[in-house]
Amino acid sequence: MTTPAPTPFGTRLRAAMDARGPLCVGIDPHASLLADWGLGDDVAGLERFTRTVVDALAGRVAVLKPQSAFFERFGSRGIAVLERAVADARAAGALVLMDAKRGDIGSTMAAYASAYLDPAGPLFSDAVTVSPYLGFGSLRPALDAARAAGAGVFALALTSNPEGAEVQHAVRPDGTTVAATVLAALKAENAAEAAEGRLGSYGAVVGATLGGTAHRLGADLAIDGPLLAPGIGAQGATPADLPAVFGAAVRNVLPSVSRGVLRHGPDAASLVAAASRMADEVHAVAE
Numbered sequence: 001m002t003t004p005a006p007t008p009f010g011t012r013l014r015a016a017m018d019a020r021g022p023l024c025v026g027i028d029p030h031a032s033l034l035a036d037w038g039l040g041d042d043v044a045g046l047e048r049f050t051r052t053v054v055d056a057l058a059g060r061v062a063v064l065k066p067q068s069a070f071f072e073r074f075g076s077r078g079i080a081v082l083e084r085a086v087a088d089a090r091a092a093g094a095l096v097l098m099d100a101k102r103g104d105i106g107s108t109m110a111a112y113a114s115a116y117l118d119p120a121g122p123l124f125s126d127a128v129t130v131s132p133y134l135g136f137g138s139l140r141p142a143l144d145a146a147r148a149a150g151a152g153v154f155a156l157a158l159t160s161n162p163e164g165a166e167v168q169h170a171v172r173p174d175g176t177t178v179a180a181t182v183l184a185a186l187k188a189e190n191a192a193e194a195a196e197g198r199l200g201s202y203g204a205v206v207g208a209t210l211g212g213t214a215h216r217l218g219a220d221l222a223i224d225g226p227l228l229a230p231g232i233g234a235q236g237a238t239p240a241d242l243p244a245v246f247g248a249a250v251r252n253v254l255p256s257v258s259r260g261v262l263r264h265g266p267d268a269a270s271l272v273a274a275a276s277r278m279a280d281e282v283h284a285v286a287e
């Protein structure tokens with residue numbers, strides 16, 4: 001008997017965005033937020049913070065995005081908290097996007113793929129962020145592992161921070177920018193799903209802070225896959241900025257906000273209200 005192929009990530013993401021609204025909330029337990037929530041900057045504080053966010057939001061938002069760095073800084077016990085958060089969030093119906101921004105030579109990339117994209121692994125996530133700046137081809141093990149697992153990959157294209165420009169805006173000998181090349185490669189990966197009229201499983205990270213940058217660079221955001229848009233809230237962007245950044249691709253945008261929601265904790269109802277306000281603002285501009 002053959003095992004049925006898993007439903008592709010892009011299809012699952014579209015369904016989640018339609019059902020719950022297009023919003024990704026980041027789980028970023030900054031030391032300053034732990035303090036604001038009256039928690040210690042220790043594993044117990046990390047665990048309480050994370051559990052509060054997952055309990056409040058995993059049954060409501062389309063995607064939760066744990067920022068791996070904030071868990072890694074506590075070593076193995078922090079990773080144990082992360083494992084539990086991933087499992088609990090997925091069990092409650094949220095898709096989990098692991099923000100790990102991994103990137104390395106292909107053979108090491110295969111190990112990262114095994115860490116996040118092997119359904120048997122303790123950190124298996126619906127999708128993972130990766131860095132294409134060792135060459136897009138170095139991501140092949142992650143792209144293939146994601147396809148096999150029905151998972152997704154989000155590659156950094158035009159990041160929300162100002163420093164990203166020195167690499168991402170660089171012009172190649174053929175006259176295209178580095179970012180445009182990453183976007184074109186993602187579009188090619190999404191071709192099969194797009195041909196079936198589905199959202200692709202290979203996404204790009206494009207900051208909500210960018211204004212008309214993508215347009216100026218000639219970077220085509222119509223990659224037939226999701227566009228993760230961090231930078232809303234603490235970094236200064238708002239949902240109202242999305243149409244200018246993404247143009248016609250706004251329908252495929254998954255806006256992401258971390259501190260802008262988390263600062264409303266630890267009260268669960270306040271977290272829910274903040275996420276819901278943000279989702280409403282996004283809905284108003286993405287229709």
Ligand SMILES: O=c1ccn([C@@H]2O[C@H](COP(=O)(O)O)[C@@H](O)[C@H]2O)c(=O)[nH]1
Nearest residue numbers: 026067159160161230234235257258259
């Ligand atoms: O270009 C990028 C890529 C990723 N991020 C990550 O998103 C969150 C943003 O947090 P806020 O508190 O909403 O500013 C954080 O985990 C970043 O590592 C990004 O900001 N920009």
